[in-house]
Structures are given as structure tokens and as C-alpha cells.
Amino acid sequence: MTALTLGYLSFPALLAAIFLRAPIGLAMVLAGFIGLWAATGSPDVALAKLKSESFTTFASYSLSIIPMFLLMGQFATLSGMSRSLFDAGAAWLGHRRGGLAMAAIGACAGFGAICGSSLATAATMGRVALPELRRHGYDGGLAQATLAAGGTLGILIPPSVILVIYAILTEQNIAHLFLAALIPGLMAAGGYMAVIALYVRRHPEAAGQGVRLPLRDRMAALRGVWQVAAVFALVVGGIYAGWFAPTKGAAVGAAATGLLALASGTLTWRKLGEALMATAISTAMIYFVIFGAAFYNGFLALSQLPQHLTGWVTGQGLSPILVLAVILLGYLILGCLMDSLSMILLTIPILWPVMQGLDFGLSPDATAIWFGILVLIVVEVGLITPPVGMNLFVINRIDRATGMGRTYRAVIWFVASDIARVALLVAFPAITLFLLPV
């Protein structure tokens, strides 16, 4: 059997193992190990690679940005910033019908600006906003759907852990990817708010209405938000302006949110321990998948599968947009099953060469950034797609009283707005790219 055949066989075998609940990183290590063994006829190559591969993967300066951002997100959840964001949103929007839900979306967007993970954003904002929404007479289904959808803003609005991984895999500038994600992220927040407005017009009983606050109180509520704005400006602005490299920016962000949490008095030794533990678990999970992906990709490169697949796809003379549509649809389906990060690590090394082989009338870097943002959005839609979306479960765990069925019916609206946005971004790459200095 040729190495190429082995390469093509390894992928379905790998997926089968993953669907039989193998830890994803482990499945990739195994596929890479067995593949190398079979292709070279002895385990020596694979064993020799393992002498340094685990260490060099973990000892990567560019990847060290990930634990720093995770730590920053953990400190942010402790700092009480989530509460001030929601209070500010509620002060400005709460008197409208559905306004509190819109405030929750706005707060999620704000929290996304200091937290790079969807589940953490959904969990943190859910704890703050869900009880408030329920207290003001919001329907449980709408409230949960809102927060599950809002959680995806955590990853869309920079900083974003997944964009960091994508940037490393495709050798793109992290700052440019962050900048490109900003407009689509804000569009997502706007789209979700529009969905809420439409939803409460059709189901007026689903939302309550608060009292209108005088301007002075509104301005006061706004004051609580400055911390978030300052941290975001410092970290993302600093990385973009070139004050520091992305890894250092993330470390500065972690320190800044840590100090703010300390100042707010919520950072006790116990909480610090919990934050470190949560960071440790996510870090280990992500690095183990990265290690598996690195090892598997070593085998894939040997099998020359990516080059062969690229040659085949471009040789078919298909319209590039059609190929892109099929890829995005594939991500949408896989996204319902697998966590976004594993999926990106598993597929980008195979699909990115294919994308590079297609002509979209954009420069290579622009294509990479545009494709990255599109993939990021579709994999995040998987997080809120019934019946398997992870965010839905995270939110439902906070408010058990509401049945999942009601959440599913409401969240469909948000999914629809996501899909409309993806179509828009595919049709007009300029929306994603115009901020970039090309």
C-alpha cells in the first residue's frame, strides 16, 4: 500500500475512533503513529520522532499565548466585569421590549473582548444574566437561546483562542486576524439583537419590560465598563500597534485582568486556585489535541495527501465558491459534533492547501484571513445548533427549570441569523478585509 493510500485511509479511521469516543488528541496520535509505522515498515521513525516531538510541541513560544489568554479569561470571570457590563446594557436598553436580552448580547460582546473562549463567555454571562432575565419575566427558552448565542461572541470578538491556532497553522499575522474578526463579530451582535427584536414582536409574552432610567443613572452605569474597554484597548490595541508581541500582549492582559480581579476583592487564594485549575484543564486539553495534530500532520505530510487532494480539487475545474460552500457546510455539520478547536486542528492542514489552490480574486494572505473568519463563524454555529450544541447545555445547566425543547425553538432564530451572516461575508469578502492594511 502506498503512503498516499494510507493517508486517505487514515482519515475515516481517525473519525471512526473519535466517534467511538476516543479522546481526540489520542486518536490523532494513534493515527499518526500507526500510519508512520505502516508507511515506513517499522516503528523506528515514529519512536524517534517522539523523542523530542512532545517537548518541542509543548515548548512553543507562539503557542504559549493560549494559556495566557485562558488565564486572562479566567481572571475576567472573577473580576465582576461581567456584572458591570450587563448592568450598563440593562440601564440603556432595559426599558425596551426584549431590551434586557439585547443587553445580555451586548454584555457578551463586551466580555468577548477580554475572553477568548465561547464556553467561558456563555457560562460567565449566563450566571449573571439568566437570573435577571427570568426575574423580569422573560421566557426561559428565549433567555437561554440568547445567552447560548451570545456566548459565541466570546470567540468571534478578539482575542480569540481559535484564531490564534488558525494563525499559527496558516502562518498568518495574529493581529490582522483579530482585526478582521472585529466587524463580523459586531455584525453578529447586531444580528442577534435584531433577532430578539423580531422574536419579541412575534411572541410579545416572551419578554418583560423594565423602567426607563434617567440619563444620569445611565451614565453612571456606563462607568463600570471602563475596565473592559481599557483591557481590550491595552491588549488588542497593543498587539496591533506593535507595542509587544502577541504572547506578551496576552501575558499583559492576564496580569491586568488579574490585578482588576484583585482590586475588586473577589480574588481570594481559593478563587486563584480554582482559576488556575480551570486554566490548567483547558490548557492540557488543547495542548494534547495540538500534540496529536502535530504528530498526525507529520504523517500526512509524508503521505503527500494534502498536495494530492489540492491537485485533484483544482483539476476538477469546479467553481471556487462552490468548493468553499461545500467546505463550510462540512464544518457546519462537524461543528455540531466536535469541539471547534479540535476540528480546526484536524482539518485546516488538509483544507488550507486546497483553499490556496483556488482563485477567489484575493491575495493569498487575504484569502487566508477571509477563510479563517468564515470557518470560525461556521464552527461556532455548531455550538448553538440543536440538539447537540455545547453552549446550549452549558446554559441549560444554570437554569434547569426550562426544558431544552423550548430553548431549541428559540435558538433556531439565532442560527438563521448566523447563516445569513455567513452568506453575506462569502458574497462580500470586503466586509471582512477592508480594515486590513493590504
Added chain:
Amino acid sequence: MALLGGAVLLMLAAMLCLSVLGQGIERLAYSDALAARAPGVAQALQASGLRQIGGDFELVEAGLAFAVFAFLPLCQLRSGHATVEVFTAPLGRRANLWLRAFWEVVLALALCVVAWRLGAGTLDKADNGQTTFLLQFPVWWAYAASLCAAAIAAAIAVWCAAVWLWRAARGVGDADADPVA
């Protein structure tokens, strides 16, 4: 163990921040603007020795590798590894217990192999005396630190595998639970 790794992570973050501050001061000290307006301050800053921490990234790399190996056991004890459970859920509790036990055994084997090979890699680096580029500390120190953590990770993985085999054989508990109650 994980807390030790966490402490390392905190120290690395703090060090990077100091390095950023140092870099800023260094840039200021050697900037034309400061030299023109306040040459005394510029000279004082230059003489202060406050600057970017040399070789900071080498420390980050070595420290982080140790931290990640130290985090692995916690991830396993809290069932933190990414898995897909949608397709196997209909198979029932017993089948899922066996699947979990099977993969835990494979994971334990894999981590033992990783630790064994890392040991071989450490010996290689100790033999050839390779040092890092800027700080000139022997690369095998970093390898050895990671090896200690990797060995503990492997040992805990073996223990987890035993726990899951026992649970699967007895049919106790649930496949989505943690290995420690």
C-alpha cells in the same frame, strides 16, 4: 502537581510583563525625543540596566513545556479531554463504560510511550551537551523537568485506566463521570 504548573504559568506571565515594561523603558531610554529634552533622565535610564529580559522566550518555552505536562494528569482526573459522545450515547451505560475503559488503557499506554521516548530524548540532549541560544543553559535541564512531569502523568494515567477497567468489569458508575468521585 497542577498547582505547581499553575504557579510556573503565573511566574511566566509576570516575567513577560516585566519584560514588556523593560522593553518600553529601554526604548524610551534610547529614544531621540528623551535624549533631546532630558538627556540626564535618558542617561540614568540607560545606566539603570532596566531593559527587556534577555532570552525571556527561552524561559517561557522551558517553563511551559513543564507546565503542560504537569496539567495533563489533572485534565484526565477531571475528564477534561475533548471527546465526542453523541454517537455512542445510544449504546447504553455498560457499553460506554467499556469504551471509556478501553480508551483510558490506550491513553495510559500512549503516555507511557511518550514518557519513555522523552526520557530517551533527555539522554540525547544530555550527551550532546546542547545549550539554548541566548541563556546558554543546557537543553536537557528543560527536558528533564518535563520528563518528571510526564512520568507522573503516565503513572496517573495507568491508575485511571485501572479504575475504569474495574468500573467496567463491575458495571459501576457512569462513563461520563470522573475517575475520582
